[in-house]
Amino acid sequence: SRDRWLSSLTTIVFMVSPGYAEAVLWVSCATEVLNALFLLATVLLCLRAADTGRRRTWMLAAASALGAVFSHEAGTALFLLIPAFLWLTGRGRSIRVANLWPFAAVGLVFAMALLLANWRNPLLTEGDYRLGPHMIRNGLDYLVSLYIGPHAAIGYVTMALAVSAVVAVGPLSARLGAAWMLLTMLPFLGFVSGTTSRYLYAPTMGFAWMAAALLVTLGAWIERRSGRQRLAAITVGTLSAFIVIRFSLFTVEAIQDRLDWFDAYK
Numbered sequence: 001s002r003d004r005w006l007s008s009l010t011t012i013v014f015m016v017s018p019g020y021a022e023a024v025l026w027v028s029c030a031t032e033v034l035n036a037l038f039l040l041a042t043v044l045l046c047l048r049a050a051d052t053g054r055r056r057t058w059m060l061a062a063a064s065a066l067g068a069v070f071s072h073e074a075g076t077a078l079f080l081l082i083p084a085f086l087w088l089t090g091r092g093r094s095i096r097v098a099n100l101w102p103f104a105a106v107g108l109v110f111a112m113a114l115l116l117a118n119w120r121n122p123l124l125t126e127g128d129y130r131l132g133p134h135m136i137r138n139g140l141d142y143l144v145s146l147y148i149g150p151h152a153a154i155g156y157v158t159m160a161l162a163v164s165a166v167v168a169v170g171p172l173s174a175r176l177g178a179a180w181m182l183l184t185m186l187p188f189l190g191f192v193s194g195t196t197s198r199y200l201y202a203p204t205m206g207f208a209w210m211a212a213a214l215l216v217t218l219g220a221w222i223e224r225r226s227g228r229q230r231l232a233a234i235t236v237g238t239l240s241a242f243i244v245i246r247f248s249l250f251t252v253e254a255i256q257d258r259l260d261w262f263d264a265y266k
Contacts, residue, residue, distance in 0.1 A: 001173060006216050009240060010177075014208035016247040018254035019145050019200035025258045029198045031072040036202040038068035039078055039184065046082050050094035062102030069110040074187040074202065079107060084179050088172065128192050135189035142185055142195055146207040148250050166210060173213035181206025197254075215239055 001007055023032040045061035068075030082103065086094050123129045140156040143163065149155035166178045184202040188195075215236050223232035 003173075003216070006173060006212055009212035009215060010209045012240075012244060013211050013247070014204060016244050016251055017146070017204045017208060018148065018247060018251035019197055020204050021197065021251065021254040022258050023198040023201040025255065026198065026262070029201075032074075032198050032201040035068055035072035035075050036184075036205060038064050038071055039075060039081065039202060040205070042068055042078050043081055043085050046086065046094075047089065047091065049099070050086055050091040058099050059102060062106055065103055065106045066109075069106060070113075073114065074184065074199070076107075076110070077184045077187055077202070079103065080183045080186070081180065084183060085176065088176055088179060123191075129190045130192065131190060132192075134192055138189045138191065138195050139182075139185060142188070142200065142203060145195070145197070145200060146181070146204060148247070166214070170210075171213060171217045174210045174217065177206045177209030177211075177213055179206070180209060211243065 020032075023029040042061050042064040045057055045064055049057035049061055065075070065078050068078050082100070083095050086092060118124055140160065141151060143159040144151055144155040147159060149159060163178055163182070166174050170178070181203045184206060185199075188199040218239075219232040219236035222235055223229050226232070
């Protein structure tokens, strides 16, 4: 974002978010963390490549994309993330075959490996992972989990309306966060068994980004309307502290719940 305040606030909100506790605590979930790392690196490299026009940077981005998809299948989200971010940030002219063909090659290699490795996987052969209306319920459950709301009608409606409003009329920085959150969530929505907390690692990045962007935008609006920078800083600081404290309390509980589950699992 090139905005240190926005980036710092995003990082703080991400650090205290409880949803992805399992992804950090359970060693077999390291693939989620690696996948998120490579996804972020790929998008950053693509944005840099679009600005500089350097062929080497595009190839580095493709190499990072290879790391993303082979860290975890959820890395396939990058095939939507890349064009979405290039378009949303005004770099749509870079969406052309000359730049993106290496990603098509990565996709082909991954698709072949996926089919060879999973052609007898019960998740696919028995329909445990498929398209259907259950994906909507899973998506709403993930969204509610991100802001620690009730898994009931009021929580679903509230989050659906809030995210829709951000996507439709929100500031660009918040829309980028929402796009990251929704697109990185897509690969996990097909599981018939429901939601899994460790899959929230990458989507939480987007949620933190969106929340921080809305806070920063609110502060700028207050300062512009009132002409009082201190009032804007106090308002944003108070809201940020509330979010951090609230999330931290739930994170402590989430960590303890996971540790108790590990003991039972052992």
